[in-house]
Amino acid sequence: MARSGNSNEDHITRLVDNESYNIWKFEIKIILKAKGLFEIIASNNELKKDGDWERKDAQAQAIIITSIDKKHVQHLLNCENAKDMFDNLCSLYDGSEERNKCQILQEFFNYKYRPSHNINEYLSEIENLTFRLKKNLDKNWMTKL
Structure with missing residues (x-):
């Protein structure tokens, strides 16, 4: 970042x-x-x-x-x-809660390891994505898809 x-x-x-x-x-x-x-x-x-x-x-x-x-x-x-x-x-x-949920899920499913990043950057990105997922998705999100 x-x-x-x-x-x-x-x-x-x-x-x-x-x-x-x-x-x-x-x-x-x-x-x-x-x-x-x-x-x-x-x-x-x-x-x-x-x-x-x-x-x-x-x-x-x-x-x-x-x-x-x-x-x-x-x-x-x-x-x-x-x-x-x-x-x-x-x-x-x-912004829109539903839009954010879709965007975060899309980022999650499209996330790929980039060889140009070291392991600390990779883990940091995963932690950030995990934090955003927990913050924006409720426990029953899969049933709503």
């Missing part, structure tokens, strides 16, 4: 696709919490929008925008703040 190029957030996995989404979301929340900015995306826009809020919002927006692949920028052009940006990106991947 790609890493963002921002020197302050070098450890954030770049949001590229469905495979990187859960890790990106986890890491972006941690970075925003560590920088005291999480309240900006967690609130229901009920925070006092003063100069301090605007500065924090701009910092959160910068972290988000530098941690995503350029193909996602078009989805954020009309966002007014960091919360809108975060919610918009989450809706792209959390």
Whole structure:
């Protein structure tokens, strides 16, 4: 998975696709919490929008925008703040529950070992896929197919 190029957030996995989404979301929340900015995306826009809020919002927006692949920028052009940006990106991947289930199952059935990856990368990809399967599929998913 790609890493963002921002020197302050070098450890954030770049949001590229469905495979990187859960890790990106986890890491972006941690970075925003560590920088005291999480309240900006967690609130229901009920925070006092003063100069301090605007500065924090701009910092959160910068972290988000530098941690995503350029193909996602078009989805954020009309966002007014960091919360809108975060919610918009989450809706792209959390989106339709049924669509996500189908996409994850398709990835699972099409997954193949790639000789260019070492065993740690391979296991990490399998763990990520397993996590996503557990998160999105209920126990009776096979009977629903």
